[in-house]
Amino acid sequence: MLRIIHRPPFIIHHHTSLGSTNDQLKQMSDAPEFTCVVADEQTAGRGRRARAWLSIPSDGLYLSILLRPTLPAQKIQLLSLMSAIAVAETVARYAVAGLDIKWPNDVLAGERKLSGILVEGISSTTDVPRIIVGIGVNLNHQSFPPELSDTATSLFLECGRRIEPDEFRDALLATVAKWYEAARHNDGQLIVRRWQELSSYARGKQVTVTLDDQQISGETVGLTETGALLLRTQAGGLRTILAGEVSRLRSRDN
């Protein structure tokens, strides 16, 4: 079943069940900017690095937004940071302890993952790119399967009450709209500054970054103005990380 809901500037296409909201939006070739696809459940929810995203009916928010930003290509990464800021600020309304963002866009509570974001570009017939921002937020899970139980959490587990997905969706979309305005006005500095305020990963964190063919360890020393992560490697060099999987080095790993 499909319901259309207007939440300016967004037009929400709310489905009961879909394979993946990102895939559905990709197929909507005439969709205008700010089209948003939401599903109560996904049967083939996708995460980064070809992982599956657990998408149980009504336990999570599964949502994708179409953006058509007139930004220089190297600043598209800011959309990923902006989306994580919007999720973190929305989660903060629920007084969650230990809120954090792991570069570039995993929102954590107490070091466990509360939300993941999958940003995908799709081919466009014009100069303006079509970008899909897919956001999954764990809202009402009371437990997770064994393979996720050490690393995932939900708002229910963090704040002890059920969250109405539509209420969270509307608050999140309003926050995305606010930060997208900053991105569109090329106010990358504001986004980078806010991301660094919200993330303990911005500076002074010992991490390992997994790239396609290697792993690099070092200490984070901030972001560039386009949102890349700066890493002081154990050999003393400075690396600019454009993409990769960041994991925290625990003291026993040092």
Ligand code: BTN
């Ligand atoms: C990750 O952390 O690996 C990213 C997870 C992104 C999941 C969301 S849920 C809504 C949208 N549809 C998908 O298939 N994936 C994203």
